[in-house]
Amino acid sequence: MTNKINRSLIPAAAIALAAIPSAALADGPYVGVSGGVALPEDSTNAGEFDADVPATPDFGAIPAGTELGWNTQFDTGFAIGGQAGYAFENGFRLEAELAYSEYDVDSHSGLTVGGTNIDGADVAVLTRGPADAANPTVGDVIADGQGKVSNFGVFGNVYYDIETGSAFKPYVGAGIGYQWVDVDYSPSGVAVGDDNDGTFAYQLMAGASFELSDSAEVFGQYTWRDTTEEADVPLTLLPATLGVESSQSIVSAGVRFHFGG
Template structure:
């Protein structure tokens, strides 16, 4: 369901901008200083978050998976054109997802278990991005690119009604993204931006709800699919 909704949103947004670009006879924007700022928001779909509770032998380790509902992403960028087709920018963004369910199994082949989960997982990104603009000679400009940086991950989740189990406080991890989109010039200084971003955060450890009595959840990777729209202000 998540993938179907994601594809539908992306296809609808890109089709709308393609039609506008073909129908409109807008003169390409004049040269500017190259600096710009942008604001954006959209829907975010987080893949299942897998993590491991490691116990000393002879106790087995436990593998956990947290499933979340569709979330949201909000953010902004400051950037400049460093070369005719190439833009560099700094992005600060925030994503949040509501917990839905969990499952787990110990690694000695024990029975699987699962249940409802409550609470949320969130991430604050600080990324340096590079985007390559594809000049079409019109106000319609596709682009591709990506970036890397760090992300601060936090969580406050609860598995079933247990006070002991659930992903809690996270940590800082390496983050990256890759994406593509289109911009559509409204005026010489304002453009609309619709795009897709695949974001990842690697190797995050989460405290357990009762960190004094329960082992942490280790080596969690957060991968998300994001469909976003925003406004670019050029200077």
């Protein structure tokens, strides 16, 4: 009986909270901070050899311009951000945001050279060492993962807060900016690529805020963030450049402080 009563109180409490009259946040400037989890999508890395790889007694040459690629799976990471903006009486907000996210590599797979999967080949085909039955395969070496990707972005955002007549306000938004992507790929501890590149980025946001007072509110937000181009990363193990994707979903929570107009 007690459990049934408790369960019935939960939706009633939620309705009561939403019905609390708005504390009438002041229009004008505000600042905020947020943090949460980054959920990166897998990266379909694609690039090409920048120079010829000479032939060896065991392996043929790889000409410059030959396509190279593999897939990378990432672990869940973290994201933090800082915001400064201005809220208008008509529900719109303009905002500048600094955003950082980081996540580890889980594994690499499906290495192709010239469109041919070489996961089952002797790893010496890449290192150009002598072929040996005792050598691990390419797939064995890269499956180990290791490494991380970090992203630092500067965005200009526009939001629209939907007035509900209560302290609870859903909102939607979008932003454009520039993001630096730092890639460290080190499968099995072998430095394959460790560099960074910058490119234009965009994001789409949806969330809800709850007013605590006439100068403070908490919020929860979902963000989809992506770049307009892949980050081009020169490889250290091979004379090649690889394009790395950095699409990610971010689920965050934070607090904003308003200063009035």
